[in-house]
Amino acid sequence: MVTETDSSSPDDIDWRSETSSAEMSQRDRLAEFYEQSIYEPAVVAWSDVRTRLGIVILSVYLLMALVEVLGLWRNPAPNQAPRLLAPFVNMQYPLGTTQSGVDLFALIVDSTPFILLMVLAGGVWATSVAIVVGTISGYKGGTVDTVITSISDFFMAIPGLPLIIILAIALSPENPILLGVILTINYWAGLGRSIRSQVLSIREASYVEASRTMGTSTHRIILKDVLPNIMPYVMVNFVLAARYTIFASVGLYFIGVLPYTGQNWGVTLNNAYNQGGLFTLEALHWLLVPIVAIVGLAFGLILVSQGMDRIFNPRVRTRLTGKSESVEEESDNENTSAWV
Template identity: 50%
Template sequence: MDGHDIDDRQSRTDLFDVPPEESPSPTSRSERWYRTLDVWVLSPLRVAMTDWRMPVGATILTAFVVLGTVGVRLISAPEVSEAPVYTGAFRGGIGAITTSGGWIDIVSLSLGETGFTLPWVALSLPLGTDRFGQDIARGLVHGTPAMLKMALAGAVFATGVALLVGTVAGYRGGVIDTVLMTITDIVMTIPALPLIVLLAAVYQPSDPFVIGVLLAIDNWPGLARALRSQVLTIRTESYVEAARAMGLSPGTVLRRDVIPQLMPYTLINAANAARAVIFESVALYFLGLLPIGSTFNWGVMMNQAYQAGALSNVDRAGHWLFAPMCLLVVFSFGLIVFSQGLDRVFNPQLRARHSKAVGYDDETGVSTGD
């Protein structure tokens, strides 16, 4: 073999020989944990802090949850004739310290020779009393657990049924889709208020969880139809088709590839469903269409105030009616702003932009991390 042939072969070999790229160093376990924590916890928190609605809504709802769980254990229940009837807000009897209800009275203070006296504020009766001489503030505290239970039961039932019906109908299609959507349309066309009144009159529910489910019985059809429309689009995606071609079961495909994409919209509607259940329950209790003697909540307080003539004698008993009404407005406001904040938290572009473990191109709006 000639030397020139050897040199030609060597040059051709060198031409196509490409030095191998250096393999990336393996990611340590701590880095993987930090990446997971940043993507699923830290970046959503950063997004939440960029909008005032999420912190405000979360603070309001947390305060009500603490009030309905811890507050009822620390604050004693109101008692009949514990104070003069129809005592106005911040006008309770003077006393140095009152320990029965966990409140403290601050008596009048004088500022030396000026003769100026600060008006005393009786924190023992911050919202006054009703016609039974019961502390309204402590009544609101002990009426909160029932409201939270009804809101939770209604939100879980409405979103759970809607998620089940919408995903199965949209993913399976065919006869199953037709049957489920026919049932959904039938429930949607039934008048909600007469149905709820009829069920409440027949069963006379007293458990707040049962009442929440009854009130949410007409809240799921609209969400089910919306989720079905989204599933019809998602099931045509390439990764869903690949999962089905690999032989994965429908339940696995729904759990891994379909339902996670529906959760942002579902959670936002869950907050709206809870707000609707709260409004409906208070309205029905106020009108006396739900059994009043078996439970105690804000709607029962408003019903008692109305029956006692709070509207006709606002100067004397108006605070009894307006106190639970104001609390209802604050709770509803918290649910609204919290659901609006969730819309930004579940936005994938915003989460990628605020993530330190995943790169983000501000010009293209596309995540550059793996």
């Protein structure tokens, strides 16, 4: 009987062990990324009632947008319902109807995808440019800071509303993404100056000095040391930029500056006002429904931004994810011994 023996050489064994360790390290990195970037933020965010309420509100708007994009809801059509039907009288038209017999709930659903894209584009544009400008200017200093600050001051000196009106009339934007960028065309300048002030104080911190002493690159210092400390401020200002985009677009649609393409909450407000929604009780709901939609979206964004502060606060994050129990126990023991 012949016994089979392992003919693998030591080099093959070393190669296999190195491959296994590489696979394990990659798996560990993925697990660490999931825990730090997904699980822990979710736990911290969900622990705040404001975040839960804000997510519920925003989920309603996202659901309406999804329903409209997938074509699961009827498009608003005139003369298909009783005119100026009050809300909650007929559940087929839960929010009532307009002077032309258009379902107001269908109007709101039809407008939601356009509004969400516009708000997202405006908020992302304003905060992204402000982060780049503010962090580079504040951290680098010197000539770079002088040049960037001068450019920011120039854009801040331009009156925002007249500039937006001129661009809106000249370009007649129908794309929601382009419209969001136009509405926040110079909003980034003031936010960039504020972020610069935050970075000026952060760059003198001891941990940033230690990173520079160790030869860490500027790019890595900004990503690892600077940005996490200004993210709560950035998130709040992202929401402010998004809310500004909502109000600016509705106001410009209301006064007729922006083109009436499709349905929009501002267009609905304009139609309601022109047809007596402000002066007759029968048409008052026509005016109130888009106002409630506007306020609800802004309120949901504010609640989520307030909850985001917990995610970027390291002390709150470690406490809520259960990583500081030993520290808390030690502090409790110290307090007990002090009382004794």
